[in-house]
Amino acid sequence: MKNIVFNFGDPKELEAKRIAEIKSLSYLERLERLMALIEVSYALKTAKIIKSKKR
Numbered sequence: 001m002k003n004i005v006f007n008f009g010d011p012k013e014l015e016a017k018r019i020a021e022i023k024s025l026s027y028l029e030r031l032e033r034l035m036a037l038i039e040v041s042y043a044l045k046t047a048k049i050i051k052s053k054k055r
Contacts, residue, residue, distance in 0.1 A: 022030065
């Protein structure tokens with residue numbers, strides 16, 4: 001498993017890196033990422049709120 005690297009820097013530079021990364025992906029990889037985002041979005045939308053019990 002690779003180490004997590006935090007991205008600190010100018011937002012424009014970070015956006016350019018993300019755009020370059022997306023452009024380097026194949027059509028199938030882009031579609032997989034889109035489907036993952038849709039699944040997470042749907043899960044968050046339909047999730048029930050769990051209220052914690054305070055003692």
